[in-house]
Amino acid sequence: MCFKNLPIEFDAQGVPTLKEGVADPYGVEWRGSEGVPRQLSHTDVEELLKRNGHIRSVDYDPVTRVAGALAFHSVADLEKREVLEARSVATLFRGYEIIMIGRDPRDAIFITSRACGVCGGVHSATAAMATEMAIGCCPPPQGVLVRNLALALEFMYDHPLHLFLLAGPDYSQSIVEATTPSLWEKAKKAEAPSAEIHGYTTVGEMMADLNPLQGKLYLEALQMTRVAREAYVLIAGKYPHPQTMIPGGMSTTLTLSVMNEMYTRLSRFFDYSKKVQAFWDDITTFFYEADPRYKEVGGRRATMIDTGIFDLPDAYDATYANAAEWGDRRWATPGVIVDGELVTTDLHQINMGLEEFVEHSYYEDWAGNGRPPRYPEDEKGMPLSPWHPWNKVTKPRPQGQDWKERYTWDTAPRWDREAMEAGAYSRLWSTAAARKLPENPFIESRGDALGIELPRGTLPKLEMEWKVPDTWNAFERNRGRAYCLGFTTMVAMNNWLRIMDRLKDGDTKVSTDFEIPKDERIGVGFWGAGRGYLTHHLVMDRGAVTNYQILTPSTWNASPTDRWGQPGPYEEAVLNTPILEEFDDPESFQGVDILRAIRSFDPCMPCTTHIQSEAGMITREVNTCACGVD
Amino acid sequence: MTEPRHPPAILAGVGYRNLRDHSLGVKLADELGAKRLPPGVEVQDLSYNPVAVVQWLEAMAPGDRPRRMVFVAAVERGRSPGTVTTYRWDGTLPPEARIQRAVEDAVTGVIFLDNTLIVLGWLSPLSEDAEIVVVEVEPEDEAFGESFSPAVASAYREVVDLAVGLSSGRRSADALPLAPLGGMESGSGPEK
16 A cells, blocks of 8 residues: 555555545645645745845855756754754746647657756657557667667766766865865775775865866766767767657668677776775765764655666557556666655556655646546556646746745656655666666666676676665765666666677668657657656647647756645755855855755756746846845 | 878858857858868867867877967957957967866757866967967847848858858958957957
8 A cells, every 4th residue: 555645545456546535636725744844934034034144045046056946945954053944946937848838749749858958868769658558659678778878878968067067066175165164174094995996095085076167076977968969869860859769769770880889988886886886885885974964954755756667678568558667677667656655666656655745846736636636546447646747737826935835947847745865876776676677787786785786897897786775865866866877777778788688680770660640649748857756647639739748857846845845855864954064154154064965866957947927938047146035 | 202191171150050140150150171172171060078079189290280260250259240359369368267177068968159268278289389269249139040140141152251261361451350258349440
């Protein structure tokens, strides 16, 4: 029984239905989950700010070193060293849901790719999958494999970028020395346990090479993004917006020459993954040993969601009816984790539990008040909420910012009404816990850990193990993402080997022909971004899109507080963060712990977004200073 | 004896597609890329991650890297719409925090001429004597669409002539001001 809060029960055959006798099954009378920190009311916060000099607004607009437009408002008690209020603000509206209406569904592959300048390919792939489900078209085996490979390569671009260019500098000498001098003194003397893998003798040396612009790790990450990108374009044509994604596979040409070119680049990640994983192990260990309170930075319940990714050709049939089966056989297992426990891997159940709320967002609600949903159930007869993406209508309503009312363009997605986070680490966690990995020589799901065997490069072959952590915080997010680099590399390797096997047999077919039907169809792409969970829910009729809803990892993570007072993941993580920074007076306070908490999620607020207002389309980025607004 | 080989000058457009005036650099690259240009001029659409632009240049043998690059883009600087500003970039880099921001924007997909130049200057793949010339136009309209605003449309032909002339050497860049990013202040110098 995976649902605790939604009134869904399962019969003896596992068929879900709404509980009988519940008058308003998706009613909103509920107190919210226990164990979730609550924000002080903004009125109380204002009073505290007036009366106490040590209570300060700490605002970041924009939050730097994240992709896209994110602002963050917090109020901190610098004497008690705690955060009293935390508000996550997506400062721009993604209009893709509106842009897609009335278009040929195939356009989604190219249009939604523009939602992101880093991971356009994942949107293209997810759009292709939503479309192939709606139209009934299944890719041939090589089409599935080459799509897996392309997207794995995209993650191999994405993870180093975050670990060393965006979040990494938070742990660099330049930041640590400036914000916690005593920690820097310890780091200079602390021996690095994994020196034989990454080559650094002390943690101080490691931190020095994390320095932005000059640090060797910063510069090396830039070079590795090139390697991944070169491999990617061999099959995707172009980065970041691929030209070869289509419903029913890919339109690339597979040859031995292409695959050999691919391998020379892929193999460079064998050693790099070892170094990256060992590096983040040592950084994490150092901070925990230096001050155990670092385990609370960015801490929240281990409550997260992932759609799984990377299909097996003999399992994936592009149907919704069989999604639970093909989802379970993916290279990364779908999953919902609540308080550290895996509660489901079933894509139908994951889909069934989805809702999006807009009480604190710049949108009009579209459900409730007795309005019947367009789709009360899915094609298998499983119940769907009126706030489910297939039932959602995007109704933007720009207005002034008010912490008590509406303050962000993000919505509040919930699963079983819980605030879930999404990330590369969610993928790792559900895969490790589920024990459902296909048989292969490189990756093993062990229930409480994931074993990753990285082949010999310049460094010897190495088996590394990511252990399901007993505490969940900023450091574990970064460590998980580091291990996801090795995991993804070996998923890529598995798929590369399978493609080669089929090529040897002369199989070069990578796509299936299709036609766009004229009747009403629905589909969903369950895929993933480098940053985790990604779904595109599509409704089409007469050959054109009638509803299109994108749910990204940062939609989950940057979520505002919901109608039940449950903060979104960034907000919750910041509320739980102790202030460990060393400062002499409030004026010199920089908020590094708060920033570490936020950046550990790898925020990716979609770029090149457009605001639709009654006056027309506005594309200029507006600085939405979060300071002192009401 | 073989003649020493001269690497071509790169005429580069930078911008977004289908974003009216902000598509100026892309449109110019599309148009000139399909035309026969004077010898020694190569047209490129460099509307992508500036770090990748640098890596593209680094992939060339040092002797094959361009000695002159002419960048064309629409950039908002508060001038009157349609104003054309042309200058030789003096290579002055902003403070480190701004360079860092340019790199972050670069790898996360933001396309902006200043970022391209900053990253190019920071990673310096070109030889010291290489010349970077900038032709900027002040945009008026930033919205979906393929057409320019009237102000930019009226400046477009002049921009094309300037870009081709400067990249081919038919028009000397020596007379242009050597200036930091953005060139001269609006209306205060030789803007053509």
